[in-house]
Amino acid sequence: MSISWPVDWANLTQGIGCEMCNSSRPDSDKYGVRIFSTNNVDAVLQRAGIQRGYTLIIWRGRHITEPYELTDAESSDYWRSVMHVAKALMNYYQPLKMNYETLGNSVPHLHTHLVPRYIKDPAPGRPFPLLPQDGSEAKVPDDELWEQARALRKALGDTA
Numbered sequence: 614m615s616i617s618w619p620v621d622w623a624n625l626t627q628g629i630g631c632e633m634c635n636s637s638r639p640d641s642d643k644y645g646v647r648i649f650s651t652n653n654v655d656a657v658l659q660r661a662g663i664q665r666g667y668t669l670i671i672w673r674g675r676h677i678t679e680p681y682e683l684t685d686a687e688s689s690d691y692w693r694s695v696m697h698v699a700k701a702l703m704n705y706y707q708p709l710k711m712n713y714e715t716l717g718n719s720v721p722h723l724h725t726h727l728v729p730r731y732i733k734d735p736a737p738g739r740p741f742p743l744l745p746q747d748g749s750e751a752k753v754p755d756d757e758l759w760e761q762a763r764a765l766r767k768a769l770g771d772t773a
């Protein structure tokens with residue numbers, strides 16, 4: 614993968630051709646399994662076997678690039694969801710530390726990567742070497758992913 618900004622950056626920041634805006638919010642897709650949702654937020658436990666418990670929080674309201682574009686009520690909904698899911702991930706996976714990465718450099722639509730950090734970790738004491746997914750990542754086996762997703766849904770009060 615070449616290192617550059619997306620060529621359609623100007624459109625993407627306006628929500629034109631935005632993959633996250635176009636999502637039908639499925640229960641499960643090629644990226645992962647949804648473990649929690651509100652009217653405007655989804656939490657998706659990732660299939661990519663990058664780090665145990667790696668989860669994306671995705672804003673599902675209108676297209677937003679920067680979190681400061683949210684109204685106070687939307688911001689509260691978003692960040693409370695981030696905290697709610699982060700706490701459940703900490704309790705379930707028992708990592709040393711949770712990392713919260715709100716980047717949007719390859720998909721400029723508001724989302725936050727929750728990356729649990731463990732004693733045995735690719736970069737102890739440093740930022741996680743998170744790369745954009747290109748589909749070539751090793752996958753968490755389906756039965757393991759769903760077992761974790763079911764336990765997390767229960768912990769998060771999501772009965773979907």
Ligand SMILES: [Zn+2]
Nearest residue numbers: 631634676722
């Ligand atoms: Zn969008």
